């Protein structure tokens with residue numbers, strides 16, 4: 540599959556000497572949704588801003604659609620839409636004028652039908668004549684997306700799109716993202732809500748301390764690193780874990796009334812059959828059982844812990 544963005548040995552050292560990106564390598568596949576995850580200060584915004592031409596790299600090479608972001612910056616910027624974290628203007632302009640103006644900045648002919656469609660998708664159509672300064676916080680976020688889409692980009696960056704937004708806006712956003720994906724737009728998003736990435740991303744990239752730690756298809760990542768837990772609610776509480784169960788990775792919880800077994804779901808022998816037999820030999824009966832698959836969030840936390 541063709542990469543639409545190719546990042547090679549990308550480095551960014553800020554003026555104060557801080558190395559925010561350290562030889563970052565990443566390829567973004569055309570038409571995918573890539574979630575870029577990482578703790579605060581990991582370098583997510585720096586990476587996005589560099590690809591978008593807002594931050595100058597100090598080393599390496601980035602191409603978008605085959606064009607170099609420095610030598611062919613006009614071409615690459617034309618292809619990219621960026622939804623930043625916040626809108627900084629308190630303008631007297633109307634929503635309609637602002638979004639059309641954004642499109643004009645890219646030298647494109649006016650396309651009122653297209654802009655109308657975006658505003659409708661983002662539930663902003665009835666605010667088209669409202670001045671920006673009169674919009675609520677949530678509406679300003681919607682406007683940021685409309686502006687980013689005004690020039691019909693083929694690559695869209697969303698930096699923390701759902702931080703602090705209400706459920707309705709979140710749902711609207713994901714509906715728009717889904718529609719864009721169906722139209723072949725490539726989407727790169729950063730989020731602290733890992734369950735969101737789990738829901739919508741095709742691939743996950745994890746960045747930590749300015750380095751890409753891992754890039755993997757989401758389902759593959761969950762399969763490889765996902766662990767499972769079996770929880771048994773015991774009929775009678777145990778004081779301690781009996782000796783014949785010592786080989787199993789067990790934990791006693793809830794004052795001895797709950798036994799939790801951690802196992803690797805990818806192994807052909809999970810040990811569950813053996814555990815059941817050992818329990819029955821000990822006369823330990825249970826009244827209920829449940830299994831739980833580790834979430835992307837669990838995996839993420841473990842990976843970050845390991846690498847720091």
Ligand SMILES: Nc1ncnc2c1ncn2[C@@H]1O[C@H](COP(=O)(O)OP(=O)(O)OP(=O)(O)O)[C@@H](O)[C@H]1O
Pocket residue numbers: 553554555557559577578579580581582583584585586
């Ligand atoms: N202009 C700057 N000058 C010096 N250091 C900077 C500058 N901008 C960012 N940094 C530092 O670079 C590192 C990466 O910042 P960046 O904003 O890219 O992280 P992030 O992953 O987006 O974090 P968050 O999740 O908090 O938004 C941080 O340690 C930050 O303090």
